[in-house]
Amino acid sequence: MNLLASIRIALRALRVNKLRSSLTMLGIIIGVGAVITMIAVGAGAQARVEEQIRSLGSNLIIILSGSVSSSGARLGFGSQRTITEDDAYAINREVPAVQAAAPALRGAGQVSGGNNNWSTAFWGVSPEYLEAREWNIAAGKPFGQADVQGSAKVAVIGETVSKNLFGDADPIGQVIRVNKVPLTVIGVLERKGQSFGGRDQDDVILMPISTARNRIMGAAQSKRRTVNNISVKVREDASMAEAEEDIRALLRQRHRLQAGQNDDFFLRNLSEVLGAREESSRIMTLLLAAVASVSLLVGGIGIMNIMLVSVTERTREIGLRMAVGARARDILTQFLVEAITLALIGGLLGVALGVAGSYAIGQFAGWRIALRPESIALAVGFAGVIGIFFGFYPARKASRLLPIEALRYE
């Protein structure tokens, strides 16, 4: 008997017991659906973290004022700004592993432009800032060293600011007023999306640091040279640890710290922090998939259960088939095909459920999901394997019956 005939016999047998077949399949449907959904949710979270890491730029160290205790807790946060613009320039000059170091001075206030108002943060930065943060200009151009020297009244704005002030109109060449000071927009930043904390990174205005200090923040600021942070991009081929060591030594020297005195600044390696988050989200994905796989396994045991019941219930049928010439392997094939068919149909329906479930979660919970073809193939393949694995025992049991014993079975 050929395989096609076996499949036809199996399908017939499944059709004869529609309700039972569907209930058996339900286990597989839910299992496969759960695996696909969970992997989609986990992979979505992972993709988000990866994107954030990319948006942050690689090999990035942020230098902040304050200090860290030996336990890693941050002390004196915001109480006293100790790092300066000149620290940044010194790092640029003197640490060979550094590709770009850029000071950033933060201000906040009311911005107007077009006919709209918008309240946002603005940053005074040096031209190296974009390089350090791996941030590109989407339209227009960035400001340069000359703009910093002349405290030029220019700005580069993020997409959110552009949208809120000018809508869909081209903002390049337009004038915005930041705390009443008019600045000409010369460039628009490439979109970055949300930061890990959920902050909109495109809601930003960048301007020359001198412009921010001298023209916008006023007299109190202009005398001091302190900044909020310094972004440092380490060269691809350099070691992060060595770069950190050199920067620390340089800053201690510049800040005239004695041996035994605590740092009055600290370095944060953000890629490392996010790398750890990425790792944990990967583990999360695996965990979710593992939990969902358990339900798939339970579905498989359901198949085995039903197939065993089916073999017992159909013992006389098996006997009759043998009496008219079915060989042991014909019976084995028939029951195996039945089990695999149950598993595969259940698997395909489970894919539909999983895809629908993933989109539903993405839609209603607002989570990022990532449906992966591999995970679908994996789940269906797994379902097939479960069909074979859990179908084999009952099928073999059926095929080993003696014709006369099967026929006489009550």
Add this chain to the structure above:
Amino acid sequence: MEPPLIITRRLTKNYHLEGYPVHALRGVSVEIGAGEFVAVMGPSGSGKSTFMNLLGCLDRPSGGEYLLAGERASDLSGDALAAIRNRRVGFVFQNFNLLPRTSALENVELPLLYCGVPAAERHQRARAKLEEVGLGDRMHHQPSQLSGGQQQRVAIARALVNDPVLILADEPTGALDTHTSCEVMALLQQLNRGGMTVVLVTHEQEIASFAHRVISFRDGRVVEDHRIDQPNDAAAMAAQRQQELEA
């Protein structure tokens, strides 16, 4: 002369029931020639069914030997026995043993399914056999939609569909009323007249009287083996009964 179709020599069969041996057959030696119509009789538990199951290769003997058409069936592998059941023997059971929720046509096709006959030929051959047993108009009925006699005729069509050399029927009329029994016996007689070898188990004298030869069993042994020179004609008796019923 042609050698007998069936030869058994000191055939024995023991069962084990809760550790105790049950001697169902205690050495049966018979020869049945091609074209014979044999009735196997005997009290309940005398080993008739056990004997038939061995003839039909549904079971293996504990001892002795069995030759079917010169082939030593007692030594064959499981697959070879399956092939014999498929091509050489047609079995008819007391309780019909049709697949439920499956049409008469598909039931009759079943043996052909296991020897790789293509679908079109399967349908055509199954259809022809159903017509032969007088059920040409019931092909697509399921067993539950057929009377007992009709179900047994479907079972006979199934036994015939692969052109066997031997029909084995274990109390084929046991579940049927007298009139329907007569009709089924008429069908078997008709097949036998066409040259088919038929071995039939019954405990009814009247049914046995349709055969040419009666072999009697008792306690797992053959106790009598005689010929009937003038078997009754089942078709005639069925017709006569029909007339009586209508009168």
